[in-house]
Amino acid sequence: MSQAIISPEVLKWARLRSKLNIDMVAQKVNVKVEKLNEWETGEAKxxxxxxxxxxKTLHIPFGYLFLNEPPKEKADLPDLRNLxxxxxxxxxxxxxxxxxxxxFKQDWYREFRQERGDDELKFIGKYSDKDSSKVIADEITEVLNLTIDDRKAVKNxxxxxxxxxxxxxxxxxWVMKSSMVGxxxxxxxxxxEFRGFVIADSIAPVIFINGADAKAAQIFTLIHEVVHLWFNSSGVSNIDFRNDKNSIIDIREKKCNEIAAEVLVPEAQLMKLWNKVLSVSENADNLCKYFKVSSIVIARRAxxxxxxxxxxxxxxYAYLVEVWKEAKQKMKNNDGGPSYYVSIPIRNGYRFSGDVLQNVYSHKLLMRDGARLLGLKPATLAKFAKEVGVR
Known part of the structure; x- marks a missing residue:
């Protein structure tokens, strides 16, 4: 068989970039580790x-392997992580x-919404870091129409x-949530690595939540990313509740955490409900059920x-770390979760999924293009449409 004259330097770069060790790559490609080592050193091809x-294993375009040197990849979004x-x-x-x-999905959805005549969202970029966190939190709460009764009405x-x-x-x-790539x-x-990210846009702003995170943690991440949109800022976040008041972290991230905390756990209500006789753990356990947020959010707010x-x-926090480890292990042992067709709109966003289906079945979008937008095969899209009653 003819040899592929690939670049050893690019191969090693791609493997390190993929976070896969050499044993794992060798296994996936079905060669011995020694052979893969020879490819990386240029001794063999x-x-x-x-x-x-x-x-395919390293998730790079085939042509990358033939470049003289590794490509300079530019981060698609600002890195706001501070964990x-x-x-x-x-x-x-x-x-x-x-x-x-x-x-890719946002580009299509922006164009679709513009052609449909959707108005730009007036609250996108309405405020700056200099504005009052309380004022912004109150407005977000009002725009979302979020009340204490909402918290009482839900079970968990x-x-x-x-x-x-x-x-x-x-x-x-537009909110998407997934625990995997596609x-x-x-x-x-x-x-x-990350809990969520947001891509600001006046027509099609999108929030992505890492579904591998704990359910309660996803709530804070969601509101944190919503706050970013009031500043018209995009970025990848990984909220760390351990930062003290004097920590050197991104100013915008600190502001968004502050506002998200006020939206989810209003100061006036927490001050009223906090019981000074009880321990931190007892207060957090009681109040997390009332506010429907994680106990660490309550403790950090306190x-x-x-x-x-x-x-x-x-x-x-140290105590909760051990609790989280046990909970994570239980999640691994639990195969439960939403059915496949229920998970499609969760992964892609409810309105986005509905709009794609409507475009496909009104013959404005090819079946294959609609399937690609939803990350499905055409046959699966047809079954999904039938499942949700579009066809």
Missing amino acids: PTFIQAQKLA SDCHFEDFSTDLQDVISDVK WEEFYQLLVKKAEEIGL SNTHRVLDVS LDLDLILAEEFFDY
């Missing part, structure tokens, strides 16, 4: 078939692919999250409002 397998133990210096291949997919975090998504989409926002169950998104000491907060 793969066949064209093996080179194609390498490109202190984040081990990702650059965006992983998985995150980059998710961002690219969302941008999952229902509250779904309610927030519904309210966000009703005002013109529908590839082998490419699970890493919560330690710290920022001087209801507890920093030492108390960090002790409680």
Whole structure:
């Protein structure tokens, strides 16, 4: 078989970029580690078939392997992450692919909404960092029409999250949530890398939530990204509740955290409900059920409002880390989750999914193009349409 004259330097770059160790890549390409080492050092060359397998495994265009040097990749979105133990210096291949997919969909949706005659959203970019966090939080709460009665009406975090998504989409926002790249169950998104991102746009603003995160944590991330839109700012976030008041973090991120906390846990109500006789853990456990947010959000809010000491907060945080580890293991052992067809609009956004289907079945969009937008095969799109009653 003829050899593929690939660049050893590009091959090694692609493997390191993919976060896969050499053993894993060798296994996927079905060669010995020693052989892969020879390819990376230039002592040997793969066949064209093996080179194609390498490109697929490393999630790069086949042509990249023939470049003289690794391409200079530019981050698609501002990196606003501040998680202190984040081990990702650059965006992983998985995150980059998710961002690219969302941008591809956003380009179509923006054009569709413009042609439909949708108005620009007036609240996008309405405020700056100099404006009052309380004023912005009150406006977001009003625009979303979010009340305490809403919290009382839902049973759990999952229902509250779904309610927030519904309210966000009703005002013109677009919310996507997934725990993997496309529908590839082998490419699970890493919560330690990011919790969500937002791409601001006056016509088709989109929020992406990492579905691999805990349900309660997704609520704060959602509102955090909503706040970004009031500043017309885009970026990838990974909220870290451990930052103290004097931490050197992105000013905008700090502002968005502050506003999101006020939207979800209003200061006046928390001050009224906080019981000084009870411990941090007891207060957090009680109040997280009332506000429908995670207990760490309650504890962090209490710290920022001087209801507890920093030492108390960090002790409680350390305790929760162990609780989260146990919960994560239980999630791994639980195969439950929404059915496949139910998950499609969750992954792509409810209104976006509906608009794509309507365009396909009104013959304004080819079936194959609609399927591509939803990350489906044409036959699966037809079954999905039937499932939701579009055809």
